Amino acid sequence: MRSQRFLIVAILACFLVTIKSTPLSDISDSDESTSVDEKAQKRPDDDSEFDGFPFRDDDESLLDSSRELSVQDHNWDVLIFTQQWPVTTCYHWREENPDQECSLPQKKEFWTIHGIWPTKLHQMGPNFCNNSANFDPDKLNPIEDRLETFWPDLKGKDSTEWLWKHEWQKHGTCAMLVEELDNELKYFEQGLTWREEYIMSRVLDASDIHPDSNNTVAAINNAIVKALGKNPSIHCLYDGKNSISYLSEIRICFSKSLELIDCDGVKQGDAVPVGVPGGTIITNCHIGSLVHYPSLVPPLQRKSHWKLPLVNVYKLLQFLMWFTL
Ligand SMILES: *[C@@H]1O[C@H](CO)[C@@H](O)[C@H](O)[C@H]1NC(C)=O
Numbered sequence: 436m437r438s439q440r441f442l443i444v445a446i447l448a449c450f451l452v453t454i455k456s457t458p459l460s461d462i463s464d465s466d467e468s469t470s471v472d473e474k475a476q477k478r479p480d481d482d483s484e485f486d487g488f489p490f491r492d493d494d495e496s497l498l499d500s501s502r503e504l505s506v507q508d509h510n511w512d513v514l515i516f517t518q519q520w521p522v523t524t525c526y527h528w529r530e531e532n533p534d535q536e537c538s539l540p541q542k543k544e545f546w547t548i549h550g551i552w553p554t555k556l557h558q559m560g561p562n563f564c565n566n567s568a569n570f571d572p573d574k575l576n577p578i579e580d581r582l583e584t585f586w587p588d589l590k591g592k593d594s595t596e597w598l599w600k601h602e603w604q605k606h607g608t609c610a611m612l613v614e615e616l617d618n619e620l621k622y623f624e625q626g627l628t629w630r631e632e633y634i635m636s637r638v639l640d641a642s643d644i645h646p647d648s649n650n651t652v653a654a655i656n657n658a659i660v661k662a663l664g665k666n667p668s669i670h671c672l673y674d675g676k677n678s679i680s681y682l683s684e685i686r687i688c689f690s691k692s693l694e695l696i697d698c699d700g701v702k703q704g705d706a707v708p709v710g711v712p713g714g715t716i717i718t719n720c721h722i723g724s725l726v727h728y729p730s731l732v733p734p735l736q737r738k739s740h741w742k743l744p745l746v747n748v749y750k751l752l753q754f755l756m757w758f759t760l
């Protein structure tokens with residue numbers, strides 16, 4: 436009995452060593468591995484795969500400096516209404532950490548709302564303007580279904596802070612300055628109203644810019660200016676490893692009386708006015724290269740290394756139990 440156990444342990448140890456040192460393709464049986472995964476696994480230095488996304492979300496990165504500003508002055512000039520392309524958001528989120536789940540909207544053709552951000556000209560913020568205006572999810576009951584559809588928290592349960600709560604506390608409490616947005620329900624309802632009025636996929640479609648295409652940022656800008664008559668701000672996420680710019684956000688601007696205006700003079704994170712023949716574009720996208728408008732989140736390039744061996748260890752254990760008992 437004892438020697439039998441010893442034998443099992445010894446065999447198991449041998450197999451574990453073998454598994455560790457054998458390429459996955461040699462031990463796994465067909466179903467779990469695909470040639471695509473294998474290729475990806477063999478890429479060198481795949482741990483640093485997405486160093487390439489250098490741009491932090493403005494909305495997240497400003498926390499500290501904006502808190503200071505908000506203490507001093509809560510006034511603002513312009514509202515930035517930001518819509519995001521969920522495919523790019525999800526891609527970025529997953530590349531930051533493959534274990535993070537992202538829930539794309541069921542219908543994949545539409546842009547979703549990120550937020551309405553009150554902003555001073557040539558500055559960021561203010562943010563967090565009223566600590567006593569707590570976020571109360573119940574206030575959103577009348578529009579919850581539509582919010583789930585058009586203003587979803589793509590980052591799902593893994594996100595450190597629930598999108599609606601975050602947007603309300605950071606931006607909504609500042610938007611309260613105008614009567615049209617002076618409570619939670621009004622703030623979120625305004626987002627829905629603007630999304631319906633400025634449907635980005637339609638705006639782009641009208642100029643033949645469809646998901647899965649590559650376009651210059653100038654072409655994207657022209658499409659928006661043609662449809663809306665105002666200058667937007669266009670945002671990309673750059674995947675440095677593969678040298679691809681992904682279309683990420685389109686922001687349009689409104690005055691305090693909620694009229695659509697040019698985004699000129701509005702500070703937009705790392706987006707800056709760039710001179711091009713025939714005008715100026717506010718963007719962080721590479722002006723000289725094509726911007727990819729992806730229809731699907733690209734396949735995961737680094738598959739977790741431990742999954743296949745574990746499956747095999749499990750199969751091995753089953754085999755040993757069958758063999759020895
Ligand atoms: C802050 O929020 C509270 C609660 O909604 C409200 O009663 C108060 O008027 C707000 N203060 C300012 C300065 O907007």
Ligand SMILES: *[C@@H]1O[C@H](CO)[C@@H](O)[C@H](O)[C@H]1NC(C)=O
Nearest residue numbers: 647648649678679725726727
């Ligand atoms: C657009 O660019 C992406 C990324 O570089 C590329 O994979 C794709 O084939 C291009 N699509 C077209 C239609 O050129």
